Amino acid sequence: MEEFEEQGNEITDNENIKEIVESTIQHLNNPVLALKPIVKKYLTRVQEVRQDGNKFFFSDGEASVEVRVVSNEIIRVRLAPHSVFLEDFSYAVPVVDQKVSTFRLDDEEDYYAIATNTVTCKIRKEDFHISFTENLSQLVMSEDASPMHWEENADFGGYYVFATKKCFPEENFFGLGDKSGNMNLRGRHFQNWNTDAYSFGWDQDPLYRTIPFYTGVHQKSAYGIFFDNTFRSYFDFGKEDNEKTSFWSDGGELQYYYIHGPHMMDVVKRYQTLTGTHPMPPKWALGYHQCRWSYYPETKVKEIADGFRSRDIPCDAIYFDIDYMDGYRCFTWNKKHFPDPRKMIKELADDGFKTVVMIDPGIKVDDNYWVFKEGKENNYFCRRSDDYFMEGHVWPGRCQFPDFTNPAVREWWGGLYKELVDMGVAGVWNDMNEPAVFGAGTFPNDVRHNYDGHRGSHRKAHNVYGMQMVRSTYDGLKKLMRNKRPFTITRAGYAGMQRYGCVWTGDNVASWEHLKIGNIQCQRMSVSGVPFCGTDIGGFSGEPDGELFTRWIQLGAFSPFMRAHSAGDTAEREPWSFGEPYTAINRKFIELRYRLMPYLYSVFWEHHRYGFPILRPLVMLEQENVSNHFRQDEFAYGDKILVCPILEQGAISRTVYLPKGQWYNIWTHELLDGGNEHLVDAPLETMPIFIKAGSVIPEYPVMQYVGEKNVDEVLLNIFYANYEVNSFFFEDHGDTFAYEQDIYSEKKFTVKGNDRRLLIQQKLEGLYTPNYETYNYNLIGIPFGVKKVIVDGLEIKDYFTDDRNCLRFKSNKNFSVIQIQGDI
Numbered sequence: 137m138e139e140f141e142e143q144g145n146e147i148t149d150n151e152n153i154k155e156i157v158e159s160t161i162q163h164l165n166n167p168v169l170a171l172k173p174i175v176k177k178y179l180t181r182v183q184e185v186r187q188d189g190n191k192f193f194f195s196d197g198e199a200s201v202e203v204r205v206v207s208n209e210i211i212r213v214r215l216a217p218h219s220v221f222l223e224d225f226s227y228a229v230p231v232v233d234q235k236v237s238t239f240r241l242d243d244e245e246d247y248y249a250i251a252t253n254t255v256t257c258k259i260r261k262e263d264f265h266i267s268f269t270e271n272l273s274q275l276v277m278s279e280d281a282s283p284m285h286w287e288e289n290a291d292f293g294g295y296y297v298f299a300t301k302k303c304f305p306e307e308n309f310f311g312l313g314d315k316s317g318n319m320n321l322r323g324r325h326f327q328n329w330n331t332d333a334y335s336f337g338w339d340q341d342p343l344y345r346t347i348p349f350y351t352g353v354h355q356k357s358a359y360g361i362f363f364d365n366t367f368r369s370y371f372d373f374g375k376e377d378n379e380k381t382s383f384w385s386d387g388g389e390l391q392y393y394y395i396h397g398p399h400m401m402d403v404v405k406r407y408q409t410l411t412g413t414h415p416m417p418p419k420w421a422l423g424y425h426q427c428r429w430s431y432y433p434e435t436k437v438k439e440i441a442d443g444f445r446s447r448d449i450p451c452d453a454i455y456f457d458i459d460y461m462d463g464y465r466c467f468t469w470n471k472k473h474f475p476d477p478r479k480m481i482k483e484l485a486d487d488g489f490k491t492v493v494m495i496d497p498g499i500k501v502d503d504n505y506w507v508f509k510e511g512k513e514n515n516y517f518c519r520r521s522d523d524y525f526m527e528g529h530v531w532p533g534r535c536q537f538p539d540f541t542n543p544a545v546r547e548w549w550g551g552l553y554k555e556l557v558d559m560g561v562a563g564v565w566n567d568m569n570e571p572a573v574f575g576a577g578t579f580p581n582d583v584r585h586n587y588d589g590h591r592g593s594h595r596k597a598h599n600v601y602g603m604q605m606v607r608s609t610y611d612g613l614k615k616l617m618r619n620k621r622p623f624t625i626t627r628a629g630y631a632g633m634q635r636y637g638c639v640w641t642g643d644n645v646a647s648w649e650h651l652k653i654g655n656i657q658c659q660r661m662s663v664s665g666v667p668f669c670g671t672d673i674g675g676f677s678g679e680p681d682g683e684l685f686t687r688w689i690q691l692g693a694f695s696p697f698m699r700a701h702s703a704g705d706t707a708e709r710e711p712w713s714f715g716e717p718y719t720a721i722n723r724k725f726i727e728l729r730y731r732l733m734p735y736l737y738s739v740f741w742e743h744h745r746y747g748f749p750i751l752r753p754l755v756m757l758e759q760e761n762v763s764n765h766f767r768q769d770e771f772a773y774g775d776k777i778l779v780c781p782i783l784e785q786g787a788i789s790r791t792v793y794l795p796k797g798q799w800y801n802i803w804t805h806e807l808l809d810g811g812n813e814h815l816v817d818a819p820l821e822t823m824p825i826f827i828k829a830g831s832v833i834p835e836y837p838v839m840q841y842v843g844e845k846n847v848d849e850v851l852l853n854i855f856y857a858n859y860e861v862n863s864f865f866f867e868d869h870g871d872t873f874a875y876e877q878d879i880y881s882e883k884k885f886t887v888k889g890n891d892r893r894l895l896i897q898q899k900l901e902g903l904y905t906p907n908y909e910t911y912n913y914n915l916i917g918i919p920f921g922v923k924k925v926i927v928d929g930l931e932i933k934d935y936f937t938d939d940r941n942c943l944r945f946k947s948n949k950n951f952s953v954i955q956i957q958g959d960i
């Protein structure tokens with residue numbers, strides 16, 4: 137045993153001994169490692185503290201810990217085993233420091249305490265345990281179970297780093313982005329290593345994206361941990377030990393942010409203040425997208441486009457998967473299948489279709505191919521540590537791969553889209569950027585990356601490769617499109633990826649189980665800071681029947697990103713492929729998507745501007761109700777609409793839990809009390825959808841694509857409530873960045889009713905004036921006989937009650953107060 141040096145804490149507790157013995161045995165079983173001593177070290181007693189502005193440095197004589205007050209609610213912790221911190225650089229968090237009102241350090245007998253107005257971070261002197269307490273309730277939100285520790289990595293340099301925290305009884309966990317299986321993460325173990333996971337299964341791990349951020353909820357309160365480390369990382373939520381939660385990684389710095397709630401919504405919003413929100417997408421991107429591997433030749437594309445228009449099924453985008461290229465060479469066209477792409481794209485655009493094309497990272501090794509030549513001449517491709525190029529086989533055959541972690545490469549790559557943009561391409565789809573390589577899976581660990589000047593091996597850069605690719609795509613398109621909003625979609629990514637594009641969940645399967653997986657995945661991405669997400673509607677591989685496809689379209693109508701996609705070897709898969717009654721139902725739900733477009737667009741704005749997620753699982757609506765920690769089917773779409781997809785074959789009804797408050801069934805207008813479960817009818821032509829009482833839901837006329845028609849009037853659906861509810865309605869030009877200069881209109885509606893009156897108020901803000909003049913009202917659920925309608929003091933005679941018992945009238949869009957009066 138003498139070659140095993142145990143330094144640091146005197147290890148008395150059994151758990152730690154078990155851990156050491158186990159890692160020792162593992163170590164001895166590995167013939168390479170067995171020759172070297174392992175050194176597993178723990179922080180020991182705190183010996184000194186030093187303050188530098190909002191940073192506090194604690195030392196045990198050898199190792200140092202930095203505790204940095206980022207804001208009143210966010211505190212960052214970093215560990216430096218030999219007191220030398222790594223350069224402070226992160227792809228996820230562009231700017232660390234935010235506003236803090238006050239903070240102070242207290243030197244108590246047993247601990248140091250750094251307190252902001254909201255939270256206190258305590259560092260126990262005796263053993264360096266770190267904990268976070270909510271000031272108001274004195275509740276300990278998160279607390280070390282053992283001190284932070286590390287192990288040298290003799291092969292690569294650096295350390296394996298570990299944090300182990302207490303897992304409180306009844307504590308549940310949510311987030312981590314791209315995971316399959318149940319929403320609640322408790323009792324499970326996860327790994328983050330971006331992986332091309334074709335036809336992944338329930339609970340398969342890891343998948344395509346890495347988002348090392350989770351929210352813990354216990355004692356009715358929530359907090360978050362963001363472990364900003366790009367190496368292969370691991371999370372254990374009480375699996376190995378019911379009372380411990382740990383996270384660790386194969387290198388890099390032990391650096392994490394504690395993010396305070398107390399509500400899960402606060403945690404996610406604050407996480408987005410660190411990693412950013414999604415920019416406003418071009419409005420058309422919220423429409424329906426049709427994709428296929430692949431539509432070619434041109435006649436096929438036209439046939440699909442005509443198929444939508446001739447059947448009056450709305451669609452905004454058509455995708456070109458890899459086969460549009462010449463021998464899978466990115467930025468080229470197969471001239472046999474697409475003799476005049478410019479003309480074709482123009483014709484599609486004239487018919488209201490946006491063209492989205494795929495671009496992969498693998499560049500064919502071919503000295504007659506300009507992209508390869510430029511990359512080679514400028515040394516833009518990734519190299520192995522012994523200086524050979526990183527080569528691997530992908531679709532084009534032998535390929536080399538740009539190092540997207542190099543800013544010069546990103547700039548170059550962004551410019552390569554010029555010709556496509558000139559031709560009229562409106563969006564770009566980045567695939568295979570885990571990065572995926574046939575056979576090997578991905579790059580070997582020794583591949584070197586620039587990492588924006590903070591050089592490293594593929595171990596460090598792997599998980600950010602895809603994010604840096606889509607970043608380069610997004611930034612390049614933004615320049616080329618002269619500040620029109622780009623549309624980009626990526627498969628791989630890392631925390632913060634939402635600043636550069638939307639995502640789809642990868643190669644799913646046409647099965648009912650995958651419909652469930654996808655429903656949870658989109659919600660999980662949403663509470664992990666990535667709001668603009670969707671699944672391949674219908675399932676990528678395999679064959680859905682009409683029922684499954686229609687149920688998937690219904691769910692997809694409420695996914696922030698709505699795209700049907702299918703693999704090349706499957707049967708035709710357009711919304712009309714299954715005949716009636718499916719075609720009509722699919723049309724009805726795609727139309728619903730377009731009718732609700734102004735609502736979705738407003739919800740997107742609330743995300744972009746204020747950090748609210750678009751999809752909100754029930755735990756986020758009512759975290760204090762522990763049964764919601766286990767409910768994962770129904771979700772809120774924005775804060776006004778509750779959706780419960782039908783996930784079972786043959787179902788014609790299902791139970792739905794409605795959160796507290798009152799809810800209108802969108803189909804029947806029946807008013808139901810929340811805080812309960814209800815059995816709801818759901819024959820194939822409907823899906824349970826509920827609107828919160830008091831909501832104002834703006835609606836546009838159905839269009840075959842966004843912008844097809846001028847909006848002459850906006851329909852305001854107003855749902856009566858006997859309490860006060862606020863709603864937002866956002867509008868702007870829809871495709872520029874003028875909103876950054878405050879050129880938009882934000883309307884706030886307040887609805888308040890009693891048993892004889894309903895009051896509707898509107899407040900206008902912003903510098904944008906929409907073109908229409910009129911609101912058309914549809915008032916639902918008024919419990920009294922209407923005697924008077926008064927708009928801004930003037931009585932309106934022109935109102936009526938329609939056959940669904942809704943009160944209908946019109947007014948100028950600039951009203952301030954409407955009063956609906958019953959008998960006095």
Ligand code: MIG
Pocket residue numbers: 428429457458494567568627642643701702703
């Ligand atoms: O090796 O481009 O996930 O959406 O259709 C497969 C062909 C490569 C994987 C993507 C899928 C896409 C397919 N791609």
